[in-house]
Amino acid sequence: MIQIAVVSGKGGTGKTTLSAALNLLFENNVxxxxxxxxxxxxxxxxxxxxxxxxxxxxxxxxIDYTKCTSCGVCEKFCRFNAIKHEEGKVTIDPYACEGCxxxxxxxxxxxxxxxxxxxxxxxxxxxxxxxxxxxxxQPGEETSGGLVAEVRKAALKFKESGRDIVVIDGAPGIGxxxxxSITGATYxxxxxxxxxxGFHDLQRIVETVRLYRRRFGVVINKSTIxxxxxxxIASYCKNENITILxxxxxxxxxNTATVNGVSILEYPESxxxxxxxxxxxxxxxxxxx
Amino acid sequence: MIITVLSGKGGTGKTTVATNLAxxxxxxxxxxxxxxxxEEPNAHLFLSPQIDETKSVEILIxxxxxxxCTKCGECAKACQFGAISVFKAGVMVFESLCHxxxxxxxxxxxxxxxxxxxxxxxxxxxxxxNDIRFGMGVLNIGEPSGVKIIRELKKNIDTSADxxxxxxxxxxxxxxxxxxxxxDFALLVTEPTPFGLHDVRMAAELVAEMxxxxxxxVNRDSEGFNGIDLFSKESGIPILMxxxxxxxxxxxxxRGILLSAQLPEWKTKFTELxxxxxxxxxx
Numbered sequence: 001m002i003q004i005a006v007v008s009g010k011g012g013t014g015k016t017t018l019s020a021a022l023n024l025l026f027e028n029n030v031x032x033x034x035x036x037x038x039x040x041x042x043x044x045x046x047x048x049x050x051x052x053x054x055x056x057x058x059x060x061x062x063i064d065y066t067k068c069t070s071c072g073v074c075e076k077f078c079r080f081n082a083i084k085h086e087e088g089k090v091t092i093d094p095y096a097c098e099g100c101x102x103x104x105x106x107x108x109x110x111x112x113x114x115x116x117x118x119x120x121x122x123x124x125x126x127x128x129x130x131x132x133x134x135x136x137x138q139p140g141e142e143t144s145g146g147l148v149a150e151v152r153k154a155a156l157k158f159k160e161s162g163r164d165i166v167v168i169d170g171a172p173g174i175g176x177x178x179x180x181s182i183t184g185a186t187y188x189x190x191x192x193x194x195x196x197x198g199f200h201d202l203q204r205i206v207e208t209v210r211l212y213r214r215r216f217g218v219v220i221n222k223s224t225i226x227x228x229x230x231x232x233i234a235s236y237c238k239n240e241n242i243t244i245l246x247x248x249x250x251x252x253x254x255n256t257a258t259v260n261g262v263s264i265l266e267y268p269e270s271x272x273x274x275x276x277x278x279x280x281x282x283x284x285x286x287x288x289x
Numbered sequence: 290m291i292i293t294v295l296s297g298k299g300g301t302g303k304t305t306v307a308t309n310l311a312x313x314x315x316x317x318x319x320x321x322x323x324x325x326x327x328e329e330p331n332a333h334l335f336l337s338p339q340i341d342e343t344k345s346v347e348i349l350i351x352x353x354x355x356x357x358c359t360k361c362g363e364c365a366k367a368c369q370f371g372a373i374s375v376f377k378a379g380v381m382v383f384e385s386l387c388h389x390x391x392x393x394x395x396x397x398x399x400x401x402x403x404x405x406x407x408x409x410x411x412x413x414x415x416x417x418x419n420d421i422r423f424g425m426g427v428l429n430i431g432e433p434s435g436v437k438i439i440r441e442l443k444k445n446i447d448t449s450a451d452x453x454x455x456x457x458x459x460x461x462x463x464x465x466x467x468x469x470x471x472x473d474f475a476l477l478v479t480e481p482t483p484f485g486l487h488d489v490r491m492a493a494e495l496v497a498e499m500x501x502x503x504x505x506x507v508n509r510d511s512e513g514f515n516g517i518d519l520f521s522k523e524s525g526i527p528i529l530m531x532x533x534x535x536x537x538x539x540x541x542x543x544r545g546i547l548l549s550a551q552l553p554e555w556k557t558k559f560t561e562l563x564x565x566x567x568x569x570x571x572x
Contacts, residue, residue, distance in 0.1 A: 010329050011459045012300005016484065037460030038298045038491065040484040059369065079349075079390055081440070095466045100390030101369050114369070139495035142463035145433065172299040172459055173328035176433035196545030197304065197331035204329060207430045225536075226543035255534070259514045261483040 001159045002287060003152075005034075005185040005214075007170035007178055009205030010198055013191045014221040017254055018276065019169040020044045020263045022189075023130070025280045029165040031132035032155040034148045034181040036120065039134055041169050043261050047125030047132045055135070055150055057119030057143025059099035061092050067111035074103035074112060095140050119143050122150050131158050145176035152184065174208045182209060187287055188216035189245065194229035202233065206242065216242070217286060219279055223247035243286065246279035248272050290570060291446070291453045293472040295496075297488030299459035301478045302508035302532065305542060307456040308335040309549045310476075313559035315419035318451035322417070323442055325468040326458040327410060327426035327435035334545045336417035338425075344412045346426070346438045348389030349404035353380040357401035364393035364402060385433060410438040414445060422447050439467040452563070461491045469496065473570050475503040477526070479517060486516040493526055502569055504529040506562070527569070530562045 006019040020041060023031045033041035061074075061082070070090050075083040082096035083103060092103075094117075103112045119142075122135035133155040137144050148171065155166045170181035182188050188209050192202040202218070209216045218237055223230050230247070237244050253270035257263065264272050294307040304326070311322040324332040351364070351373065358380055365373045365380075372386035373393055384407065394402040410428040417423040424445050426438040435458070446453055457468035469475060475496045479489035489505065496503045504527050507517055511534040521528045532538065532548075541548050549555035 008299075010300060010331075011296075011298060037462050038488040040298070040487060043483045043487060077391070077395070095463065095470075098388050098390065099369055100388055100392055101367065102390050102392045102395060105367065105392060105395055137462065139461040139491055139498070140463060140466045142434070142436070144460075144462050174430060175328045175428060175435060175464075177462075178328075179431075179433070193543075195543035196334040197329075198543075200331060200334060201329045204430060211431045222539075225539055229543055250536075250539075255482070255509070255511065256513070258482045258484060259511070 001156055002165045003185045004187050005168040005170050005182045006189045007182060007205060008172055008191040009201035011172035013193045015191050016040045016169055017264055018191055019167055021265050021276045022280060023167045024263055024265050026165050028163055029167055030155045030158045030163050031127055031130055032151055032166050032168045033134040034151050034168050035171045036135040036137045036144050036147045037171060042134050044263050045127035045132055047127040049123045049125045051124040053122050054118055055120045055122055055147050056116045057141060057146050059114035060094050060097045060117045061103050061112050062115045063090060063092060064111045067109045069109055073106050073108060077102050077106045120147050124154055145180040148177050148180035174204050182212055182214055185214050188214045190216055190218045191221050192218060192233060193222045194220060194226045194233055199233055217245040218242055219245050220247045222250045224249045245282045246275055248275040291472045292474045292476055293455040293457050293469050294476045294478060295457040295465055295492055296459055296478045297461060297492035298484060301480050303478045304331045304456055306478050306506050307454050308332050309547055310559050311421050311454045312418060312547050313549050313556050314452055314563055315421045321422035321447045321450040321453045324425035324456045325439045325442060326456055327428040327438045328458060330425045330427055332456050333425055335547055336423060338415045338417035338423035340413045340415040342414040345408045346410045346412060346441050347406040347408050348437060350384055350387045350389060350407045351382050351393045351402045352405045354401045355379045357399050359399055363396050363398060367392040367396040412442050436464050436467050439464055461495045469499055469501060472501055474566050475501045476506060477503055478506045478508055480509045481507055481514045481517050486520060493524055504569060507531045509534040529565050
């Protein structure tokens with residue numbers, strides 16, 4: 001199955017707008033929203049949930065107070081500052097606990113246990129005639145990379161029913177959720193914008209994608225905001241031998257589409273759509289499909 | 290007072306709000322700005338800090354002495370992150386999965402595991418425009434989590450500063466929690482779209498759970514979607530400022546220029562914003 005991951009380094013560059021449009025332009029595809037932290041694709045596709053799965057991420061330490069003597073050994077060995085002594089009572093901060101189990105190993109009274117912790121949910125749905133996999137991470141949870149992996153796995157299962165492409169809306173940043181969206185990708189589409197921060201973040205995501213040895217190309221969104229910055233990005237790509245899949249001009253209709261919660265493809269007369277169709281063609285050429 | 294700026298969704302204008310607020314307040318107060326968006330730090334692009342101290346952030350990863358190791362497998366069993374595997378040929382450590390907790394070295398019956406430091410990123414400290422005390426964390430490429438870097442960065446909070454502004458990462462995950470810990474106020478930056486509403490709801494949920502007072506800044510404000518206003522009413526989280534949808538502002542941002550340095554009316558608006566935050570914190 002061909003896996004196309006749309007990522008951006010920086011948030012707000014137009015990842016969701018582009019991945020929603022690509023998902024609609026391909027025909028025999030599965031839609032996957034891997035931005036599990038702040039998923040937005042479902043706001044465009046309004047999928048009907050068919051199956052719901054609970055996601056258990058890492059474990060968390062839980063104290064059995066019938067055994068705990070507040071000796072403080074666990075606190076001493078915890079490297080994540082997750083254990084605190086308050087008013088003579090030992091408490092665990094579930095947000096800081098990484099579930100490593102050192103406290104369990106060290107407790108002289110066997111008063112600490114690791115307990116599976118529900119970190120989110122993921123859904124297999126139908127968005128019109130396309131399957132869609134999406135998820136929701138519980139706020140404050142850390143195991144988003146694992147949840148992203150579950151979403152990708154569930155999307156890849158549709159190979160059996162004859163689907164041949166997955167278009168993934170990736171997570172922002174360069175950390176675990178972002179890299180979890182690109183591992184295994186056939187091709188990575190990096191969306192950037194011609195701003196000081198856009199260029200800065202582009203370079204970091206390019207390095208990251210290279211570390212994972214994925215094929216990739218760049219889309220410059222809102223390209224008309226700042227022509228000088230756009231040239232800077234274009235010449236960076238040229239020097240680094242990076243394919244530019246296309247440019248999307250700044251187009252207020254994109255905002256209208258977002259406000260109305262629909263894909264930009266609903267406005268076929270808009271300049272952005274024209275550019276996105278070109279990008280779609282270039283992407284297909286890159287993939288030789 | 291510690292104000293954390295967060296957004297739920299990326300690209301809503303968190304950095305715009307954090308940097309402008311810091312700059313405007315620095316005329317009257319002693320201000321510190323910490324950029325905790327360690328995956329993609331951007332505040333330095335607007336505040337041009339002079340970095341005079343760089344600290345490496347490290348975690349301890351295991352190193353196995355293969356001649357002492359009996360391949361008993363206790364380390365792999367203890368590791369909750371799948372970072373150690375025992376093969377016939379020896380013990381393998383997968384560095385990128387290791388959280389640096391030390392469980393493996395603590396459990397090893399042969400004491401065959403020592404721990405060696407591995408850098409995962411940096412903290413940079415210095416002075417920016419108008420004597421703003423500046424700090425930022427930078428996660429190394431290929432490292433999974435910036436939480437430890439944020440934790441180290443926050444150890445540099447200047448207790449003599451009147452205002453500490455923390456620019457949080459996007460989303461609502463553990464690194465955002467780390468950025469919010471100990472904050473007196475959370476400023477939720479959003480935009481008037483269904484996306485913005487969806488994500489600000491999640492951010493508000495997290496902030497409420499942590500018991501931190503909050504207010505909303507609506508960026509790229511335009512007609513056509515009143516969901517944020519309705520959310521503000523229903524949740525009781527006040528809208529403290531609106532930044533209009535304006536190509537002039539977008540253009541300044543693209544050049545790395547502070548909006549309030551170029552358009553004086555914004556100096557007044559950010560001063561007003563701080564006044565409102567102060568009132569809300571003291572209530």
